[in-house]
Amino acid sequence: DTEVTQTPKHLVMGMTNKKSLKCEQHMGHRAMYWYKQKAKKPPELMFVYSYEKLSINESVPSRFSPECPNSSLLNLHLHALQPEDSALYLCASSPQGASTDTQYFGPGTRLTVL
Amino acid sequence: GQQLNQSPQSMFIQEGEDVSMNCTSSSIFNTWLWYKQDPGEGPVLLIALYKAGELTSNGRLTAQFGITRKDSFLNISASIPSDVGIYFCAGQLYGNKLVFGAGTILRVKS
Numbered sequence: 001d002t003e004v005t006q007t008p009k010h011l012v013m014g015m016t017n018k019k020s021l022k023c024e025q026h027m028g029h030r031a032m033y034w035y036k037q038k039a040k041k042p043p044e045l046m047f048v049y050s051y052e053k054l055s056i057n058e059s060v061p062s063r064f065s066p067e068c069p070n071s072s073l074l075n076l077h078l079h080a081l082q083p084e085d086s087a088l089y090l091c092a093s094s095p096q097g098a099s100t101d102t103q104y105f106g107p108g109t110r111l112t113v114l
Numbered sequence: 115g116q117q118l119n120q121s122p123q124s125m126f127i128q129e130g131e132d133v134s135m136n137c138t139s140s141s142i143f144n145t146w147l148w149y150k151q152d153p154g155e156g157p158v159l160l161i162a163l164y165k166a167g168e169l170t171s172n173g174r175l176t177a178q179f180g181i182t183r184k185d186s187f188l189n190i191s192a193s194i195p196s197d198v199g200i201y202f203c204a205g206q207l208y209g210n211k212l213v214f215g216a217g218t219i220l221r222v223k224s
Contacts, residue, residue, distance in 0.1 A: 004156075031210055042202055042214030043157065056210060090156050097210040099144045100164055105156035 003027075004106035006091050012112045015081060021109045023074040023091030029104075031097030032074040034066060035090040037108070043090055049074060050097040081113045117141075120203050120215025128223050133190040135201060135218045142183040143205030147212070148175075151200045160201075161188070195222050 004025045013019050023032065031050045035043035048056035049068040063085075065077040074091055088108045094101035120137045127133060137146075145164055149157035161172050163179035163186060170177055176189045186205075190197055203215040 006156075033210070040200065040217065040219070042204075042217055045211060048210045050210065088154070088156075094210070099206050099209055101206070101210075102145070102147060102159060102162045103212060104159060105149070108154070108156045110154065 004091055004093055004104055006089075006106040006109050008109060009107065010110045010112075012114065013078065013081065014114050015083070017081075018077070018079045020078065021076040021089055021091075021111075023076075023106055024072055025093040025104075025106075026072055027093065027095075027104070028071075029093035029095050030071060031094045031101065032068065033092040033094075033103065034064075034074070034076050035092065035105075037088045037090055039088075043105075047076075048097065055097070078111075081111075083113050086111055086113045118203060118205055118213055118215040120218055122218060123216065124219040124221070126221045126223060127193055129193060129195060131193055133193050133197070133220065134187060135203075136185060136187040137203035137205070137215045138185040139205060139213075140184065141205075141207065143207050143213075144183075145206040146177070146179050146186040147204045147206070148177050148186070148188045149202045149204065151202065151217075153199075157202060190220075193220075193222050198222050 034046040037043045047066040067075040090108045091106040092103040094103045148160045151157045161177040168179040174191045200217045204212040
């Protein structure tokens with residue numbers, strides 16, 4: 001089973017709202033990732049968690065706040081977003097975060113900020 | 115920083131034709147990955163390559179890890195309408211970080 005699940009599939013929020021994106025995997029992977037993707041562009045890395053600790057933050061604005069409650073779950077908390085933050089948000093996981101790992105992506109959450 | 119040059123940017127081919135796309139880099143990678151993405155969905159892994167010179171097949175797909183570790187190609191034989199989508203190459207050298215190509219948009223004319 002190489003499945004990463006994400007909820008919700010679609011989210012519309014106002015600029016003053018607080019919402020959360022959720023990601024789950026049951027492959028026993030110890031590295032999990034958040035990416036942002038604009039239409040017809042490649043995914044852009046936002047955060048990496050390795051063994052439940054934040055290991056990479058690609059200078060993401062503080063209105064995005066990641067959380068890794070346990071080895072299977074990854075959340076992305078959203079607050080005071082801007083319309084330009086509208087995008088497809090992808091979660092991925094890999095076995096250990098090594099340079100020979102393979103990353104598996106979830107289906108994404110389509111976020112629209114009004 | 116590391117960059118991948120993926121070509122062609124887009125292709126419009128007849129059903130049944132073979133397709134070829136490639137990625138090149140000025141940097142070496144330890145792993146090359148090829149993903150396909152349908153509209154509104156996440157990238158799906160097609161083929162993973164771990165050794166220089168490695169040639170791997172997955173059904174009608176064949177990919178190779180260049181011997182210099184700086185390039186990779188993906189071939190699709192006998193294309194069908196469901197091959198439509200965006201194909202991304204990605205290289206990995208250090209730990210968790212993937213470097214993506216800009217993508218190849220494949221359109222198939224039935």
